[in-house]
Amino acid sequence: MARRKLAAGNWKMNGTRAALAEAEALAAACPAPGCDVLLCPPATLIAAMAERLRGGPVRVGGQDCHPAPSGAHTGDIAAEMLADAGAVAVIVGHSERRADHGETDALVRAKAEAAWRAGLTAIICVGETEAQRDAGKALEVVGAQLDGSVPDGPTPERLVIAYEPVWAIGSGRTPTLEDIAQVHEFMRARLAARFGDALADGVRLLYGGSVKPGNAAQIFGVPNVDGGLVGGASLKAADFAPIVEAAST
C-alpha cells in the first residue's frame, strides 16, 4: 500500500523562542509538501509553535511523555498536556532517553499507550548500539525492542516506528543502504507476525541518524523507509526544507 512519507524533526534540547522563526521559515519554504511534516521542539516551545504554525503544513509533536495523565511527577509532562498544547504526536523511547534516564521497553510501551490515550501518534524509537551491531546482534536487539515497546492495539495512523542506530545519531555516520533495507524489512515482518499484514503494511517506518540534505533522497528511496526522524538537520529551515523535499513523492 502507498504510505505517505513523514519528515519528522527532533530538536532535542535545542531552541528558545527565537528559534520559532525557523519553524515559520520551514512552513513558508514548503507550503504544500508531498509528505507529512512534523517538528518536535522542546516542551517549552510546543504551545507557541503550534499557535504560530496553526493551519499550515507543519505539525508539532513532543519529545517524551509520562505514562500517567496527571499526578505527583515533578518535571514530567502528560500526553494529555502535549495534546492540549497543540501536539499531534510524541516521540517515545528515543535512545537518548533510554540511556540518560534508564528507560526500559516496558516504560516506553506505557508511554506509547499514554500517547494513544491522549489521541497522539506515538513515534517509538528503536536501534542498536555499535557494540551490538559489531556483535551481529542488530536485528535481535531491534526485534526485542519492538516486541517490548509497541503496545497491543496499534493502528497505522497512531503508530510510527523510528529505526535509529545509536552509533549513527549525531555522528555523521550512517549504515549502508543495504543495512537500512535489511532492518526495515525485518521490522515490517516482525510487526506483521504480531499484528497482521494490514497493520504492518500501513505503519510508517522512519530511519534516523545523521540524515542530511545530501543523503536524504537516497535513504528515503530504500524499500520500507517511509521518511526520517531528523535531529541536527531539522534545526534550520534551510537544512530541513530539502529533506522535506526529498521525502515528498
Ligand SMILES: O=C[C@H](O)COP(=O)(O)O
Ligand atoms: O531523533 C533524531 C535522531 O536522534 C537523529 O539525530 P541526528 O539527525 O542529529 O543524527
